[in-house]
Amino acid sequence: MTQMNRRILLASRPQGPISSDNFKLEAAPLAPLAEGQFRVRNLYLSIDPYMRGRMSDAKSYAQPQALGEVMLGGAVGEVVESKHRGFAAGDKVTGMFGWQEYAISDGAGVRKVDDSIVPLTAYLGVAGMPGVTAWYGLNKIIAPRAGQTVVVSAASGAVGSVVGQLAKLAGCRAVGIAGGERKCRYVVDELGFDGCVDYKGGNLYRDLKAATPDGVDGYFENVGGEVLDATLARMNPFGRIAVCGMIAGYDGQPVPMKQPSIILTMRLLVQGFIVTEHLDVWPEALSTLATLVAQKKLHYRESIVEGLEQAxxxxxxxxxxxxxxxxxVKIA
Structure with missing residues (x-):
């Protein structure tokens, strides 16, 4: 019997919020390997905000996800068959393998991982692309100095949680912004932030002002909208803002800034970045992050659902x- 590969395709481009109708689950026969290729059985899929942008055909930093093709995304899995000298059956690997049970690779962009050091799932988060994103934005753009205040939006998420912890390790005061009391308690009690503001509490600016009595020197932006407006109003002169994401506008909503003149009057550095454009720093960042996780100096939380169809x-x-x-997503 021919072995089949279940996979999820992008069936249509969303108009506004995405829906299940934008995807199609299908099964296709496994293709044979060519010389220099290997087959990976995906174990876990990474779900990330950037995927929403790639589903659109609007002008962006990368080509849009093609219609009728396997939905893109990072994954961690095990090599089950190989015609590649550098990879053998049993190797654990991570790469852009997509939303499917099996993937074929020639090794480009793939790295071996060691689950005896940290759990496999950590290579999709804290010790993977989200962790490197946090490391780069904090160290290369915000460039914090001990004693300064760093604010992080989406502070309980995969990227924001790492930013705040790294800021604390650098001797900074870390303040998070998150949605809901439960997430804010986690940010302070488990991640060690100095404070956390609930943007759903109805008093965002007032609460952020109370949490940042000396103003804000560095801001790691994941959200945009009113969260950005409130933080801009707290920025100190010559503050640095690393713009990683603008999730408030990912479904096409306008996210105008209320007081863009603050950028001028406070002489702010505002820099957007795409972490895959800075591959030269990945080895250093990944090594640092994995070591901190192994030493239990960097904490993280995961939301795991089971079944490819749940992606x-x-x-x-x-x-x-x-x-x-x-x-x-854990592949059953």
Whole structure:
């Protein structure tokens, strides 16, 4: 009997919020390997906010996800068959393998991982792309100095949670912004932030002002909208803002800034970045992050759902803030 590969395709481009109708689950026969290729059985899929942008055909930093093709995304899995000298059956690997049970690779962009050091799922979050994103934005753009105040939006998420912890290790005061009392308690009690503001509490600016009595020197932006406006109003002169995401506008909503003149009057550095454009720093960042996780100096939380067919719902929930920590899909 021919072995089949279940996979999820992008069936249509969303108009506004994404829905299950934008995806199609199908099964296709496994293709034979060519010389220099290997087959990976995906174990866990990474669900990330950038996927929403790639589903659109609007101009962006990367080509849009093609219609009728396997939905893109990072995954961690095990090599089950190989015609590649550098990879053998049994190797644990991570790469952009997509939303499917099996993937074929020639090794480009793939790295071996060691689950005896940290759990496999951590290579999709704290010790993977989200962790490197946090490390780069904090160290290369915000460049914090001991004693300064760093604010992080989406502070309980996969990226924001790492930013705040790294800021604390650098001797900074870390203040998070998150949605709901439960997430804020986690940010302070388990991640060690100095404070956390609930943007759903109805008093965002007032609460942020109370949490940042000396103003804000560095801001790691994941959200945009009113969260950005409130933090801009607290920025100190010559503050630095690392713009990682603008999830408030991912479904096409306008996210105008109320007081853009603050950028001028406070002489702020505002820099957007795409972490895959800075591959030269990945080895250093990944080594540092994995070591900190192994030493239990870097904590993380994961939201894991089981079953490939749950991936679309997981992405929809992520974009609505329903996840707690890194969103992962376990392939049954």
């Amino acid at each position: 679309p719902e997981a992405l929809m929930g992520l974009l609505q803030g329903k996840n707690f920590g890194k969103q992962i």
